[in-house]
Amino acid sequence: GGKSNGTATTESKTESPKASGEGSFKIGGIGPITGSTAIYGQAVMNGAELAIKEINAGGGIGGAQIEYNFQDDEGDTEKAVNAYNTLKDWGMQVLMGTVTSAPCIAVGAESSNDNMFQLTPSGSAVDCTKFENQFRVCFSDPNQGSASAQYIGENKLATKVAVIYDSSDVYSTGIHDKFISEAGTQGVEIVADEAFTADNNTNFSVQLQKAQDSGAELVFLPIYYSQAALILAQAKQMGYETSFFGCDGLDGLLNVENFDKTLAENVMLLTPFAADAKDELTQKFVASYKEKYKETPNQFAADAYDAIYAIKAASEKAAVTPDMDASAICDGLKKAMTEISINGLTGENMKWTADGEPDKAPKAIKIVNGVYTAM
Amino acid sequence: MMSFISYFINGLSLGSVYAIIALGYTMVYGIAKMLNFAHGDVIMIGGYMVFTVVSTMGLGPVAGVLLAVILCTVLGVVIEGVAYRPLRMASPLAVLITAIGVSYLLQNIALLVFGSNPKSFTSVVTIPALKLANGKLTISGETIVTIISCVVIMICLTTFIKKTKAGQAMLAVSEDKGAAQLMGINVDGTIALTFAIGSALAAVAGALLCSAYPTLTPYTGSMPGIKAFVAAVFGGIGSIPGALIGGLLLGIIENLSKAYISSQLSDAIVFGVLIVVLLVKPTGILGKKISEKV
Amino acid sequence: MAILEVKDLEVYYGVIKALKGISFDVNEGEIVALIGANGAGKTTTLHTITGLLKSATGSIKFDGNDITRIRGDKIVGMGMAHVPEGRRVFAALSVYENLKLGAYTRRDKNEIEETLQMIYKRFPRLLERKNQPAGTLSGGEQQMLAMGRALMSHPKVIVLDEPSMGLSPIYVSEIFDIIQEINKSGTTVLLVEQNAKKALSIANRAYVLETGDIVLSGDAKELMNNDSVKKAYLSE
């Protein structure tokens, strides 16, 4: 099972009680660990925890240990604000979150007000980095949308493309909108543009049929892997053979328990992270994640892992200390973020701009023989 | 034309899944007179049971479905006995809210036991798909099995209620529990039996739902549960053939409106049609007119 | 021999004490009437005997068995039938289905059929309307159905809660004839009636209930001549 064993949210590690406040950094996390989006929140919670364990074991941030507290927001804006306030009461100094976009925007209004440093691993909507205390690890949606369109166009993957997206999801619509507007300039024709909603996300027969009827050479799936797994299965069922292309949301596809990997053969995705990547960092991360949480990490876990290391790097750069208050730390980190460069799971030489966006290269990956291979 | 038929057939597949869930819903509603909002979650538990038996333990699909039926039946009876029975004589709304509590409970148990990651479900159906018109149209094995199961279940249930003593007892209990007791009917036993049957059906529905749309999360049951509830109302809640017709219609309307009107608004359209149907026929397609003697 | 024995029965509705410890018995083969004003607790007594209500204290014995804590449906299975106040027919079911449910505890198909025919003979209106939903019957027709349904179980003891309510005069006499007849054929009767005069005229013994207490009891004919009974229940 993918459950946490609870340590993630309880306050202190095995450190002595005086560690809290004075001697250690308090990093808070927010995301859905119950409710229908729990899968993303749990991955972030775990990925960050793993990073924190490593850092603490290695001596912490500039010698100070990290205390970690992750709060559930059920994927809801209101609950996210509650979670934020709970963390504030706990004494949070840095916020790693939230996981999903709408809550991230709501919490952003609070955190900017408090001048609390906020680094979201996966909040990809444009407004998630609206304020200057906000940064993110993942790509923004428009960024992924235009990158996908460019990649398809430049590599001449297809000229006729169908899109299937989740119109009730901020992430999916964000990529979709940009992709559509960018496609034209890349010489890519959108022949079918089909939506589904969160309430209606198991039956894709109509959308696939339309894609097929439109003669699309490629189906673009700016969605999460749980729905993508179903789309692939249903396409197979109806005998529709085409190529599929997705973004970072598709990562995790191969790790769906009991998933028939042959369905995903030749699926392409533009993602900064792939659990099967051969580099040492990824392999180590995947191995320890698997050991601890009994499942393969997806890109949410990787984003969170990187987020924690980015906080570490920035903190050390700014030379902030645990006895500073959140606002002072924020001032330091805001500046330091634009000065650091880290090698993470989701990119090498990741840098940040002052408007909070990461600067890293997406990797195009293709699933061949059931494993990710760089294209 | 070809694509229309194809949309239609896919709608039929979807509808048959709604129908099989609606049968269990309508059964429990018709007899126990309660909206069992936890029904969808019993379906989800059934799905996980099949998954565990088939994919984790490696037994055959028949064993999986059988064990799921047993587990869900027990679960249904336990839920009824522990959560609903103490509220037997209370307002139906109190039971409805308790059912919501049970629904949350089942979802969160599943979340803790099975995790939030979706599982890919191996179909329990082994019949090959039916290919028509030179392979241009396919009716999947799941659809065929689901529709046949629906019809068989519908016939069995109808006969059971019409012809057996237990069935008659159910009707009596649904009308007036006190008077039913005065006939010598064991009211608690009859309601427990109703839940047992409803939950067994939920297990079958779970297996077929997950076979047709092969993914499984702790929330798999909730939306189909609501849709099937709508289907049951559509057909006339409490009416067993109504559940079948309601389910099929719902699936077909949903798919056709997705295809021809808007894929984002298909739910809104389905609900819109439901409203129109109920305004024309306030008790659903096959629902009995409730005439109150003054 | 007492087939039904009630001892110190106390029943509450929430905090309202509706029965304040009543005791009475019914001998096998008797007709016993229970009379009393509105709200005296007659219906409550009958409900408690057939298990629709549970008593706080006291005991009820039926046919030698203690049934105080026994489930209502089992009591019916032991041979007790109840024509409830307000008739409580199964409104959506047909007259025929209602009658069939009356025989729920019986097994022998032929015997059931026999009783059914007997009831149709008694109440030809029910035969005429056998497929009509019971809820659309007129008040009196429903009363007949409630009576017929109770008789379908072929009970040892039948408890009747105002069986003549809503019946036309001709049927009132008819119903009292029927009560006497089933009594003759061996069924013990416990009867609650507003029509005290009629009730006392066919009963062997009677109890008078006042606000949850039995205040008088004795031979029916004697009670009929009791002044206070006359004044309270038999005014002409």
Added chain:
Amino acid sequence: MEKSNKTNFHLSKTLKSNLITYGIVIAAFLIVQLLINAGQVSSLMKGLLVPLCIYTILAVSLNLTVGILGELSLGHAAFMCVGAFSSSLFSISMLEAIPNSGFRFFLAILIGAAAAAVAGIIIGIPVLRLRGDYLAIVTLAFGEIIKNVVNVIFIGKDSNGLHFSMKNAMALNMEKDGKMILNGAQGITGTPKDSTFFIGVLLILVTLFIVLNLIHSRSGRAIMSVRDNRIAAESIGINITKYKLMAFTISASLAGVAGVLYSHNLSSLTATQKNFGYNQSIMILVFVVLGGIGNIRGSIIAAITLTLLPELLRGLNTYRMLIYALILIFMMIFNWSPKLIDLRKRFFHKNKAEREKV
């Protein structure tokens, strides 16, 4: 003489009960304010103050439909949704035109209430012909429709004025300087944070004032008579449709007010299953039923308890919602089981009797 005294007593009894209800709200407000001034209130609690007001208003307003009118509605959150979006649209587009935030918020509340009332009438006219569970399912359906439709509306503003589409953001064809106001499923961001605890409490009091005074008036009796016996109500000349619609609309418009508070408390507004879907509608219904159908004070207490509960359970982390579900089931059985009710009644009765003896 004695009789008329009794009449006064009767009136004053409901009056007393109402005053207690108002008193509880005001006292709660004052205590919280004192604690805040003394710095005794945690950020979590401070953040929860406005939501508590929102859910209280929702519960009280739904109680009007469920408890007083006697109709089961599973779409209450949809009216909240209408109130939230209409008022947010207003506030965002008037951000510059009306710089006075107090006045702007006042207008926003009126607009939210009015929009929700209109939705209430539009939905109520067809729906209220249905009965019981059929009505419930149709309100649920309407709720889902509203939520779905909100998710496909795109509104943008540029130098040429407002643009509107139901397809996607590109279809708006806006100039370069265009700004999205309502962006489909991505909703509205940047609603001014005008909701305060004080305004929330004020609105609770207004809601209570409307609902309680309605109940104890001629129209209120008519509404309750329809609930208790429709046929009898008709037979004494009561216009059933009118009173049903009246109760439904007032209830909807108060939910709209709650929606205004909601959208002006968070800077991002999206219509999801969680906040405006049937899940939320059912949650509000849970408050009403747990607090006692028709019991206004109970609604308030239940709304507050059940909103605080999951926050208090945060320490339990992944087990949080599991425990919450168990507590909910337990509370329902405890509050509603006829056996337990009897037991409680008798227990208190006994105690009271003993106290009186002494």
Added chain:
Amino acid sequence: MALLEIKNLGISFGGLRAVDNFSITIEKGQLYGLIGPNGAGKTTMFNLLTGVYKPSAGTILLDGDNITGKKTKDINNAGIARTFQNIRLFKELTVLDNVKTGLHNRYSYSTLTGILRLPKYYKVEKEMDEKAIELLKVFDLDKEKDLLASNLPYGKQRKLEIARALATGPKLLLLDEPAAGMNPNETTELMDTIRFVRDNFEMTILLIEHDMKLVSGICEKLTVLNFGQVLIQGNTADVLNDPEVIKAYLGE
């Protein structure tokens, strides 16, 4: 002119002709009885008269106005009020509020006045209270005015239903088996009350009843229904001695 004039009224349920070719004329101030065997169609007649069912044939004139096929509430406003064979009270309202609800259309203030508690609210509510208590006193229910209707014993519930019907200020009062479930003493009391109502409220009353003591005691005229059709109409004594009536209805 007659207060109520019904001509050739009819309705069927499926194949059953529940009321057929029914005509009756009732003068102002009369106390009129409608009797007949069970299932003869008496209650159905009341339902036709009050708009619960729509007649398939015939006309109903009240005070010269054609009210055939009108809605229940409009018929009540036109001046017909009724009670029900199976009691229909507003169970969760107090006894007093049951009657005040009956007064609904006779005392008026707007909903807004009610919510804002304008002076008019207090004035009208006070008038309503007084009027309602006056009515309750007639039925000796004033002491129970603050009880919930459902907590009244059966006999008092019947009386409350009559009080509520009277509160609407009808010209014609329809009572469906008012004495059902009452003991002889209570029935006698009820007879006095009905007479009192007729005299003091200048009411016209049409009642259905199986209790012959009540029927012969207070009804001036009778119509006997049998199988949906009028068997005989006339003065009470004459009708009750009619051999056909004895055979079909009274027995002995």
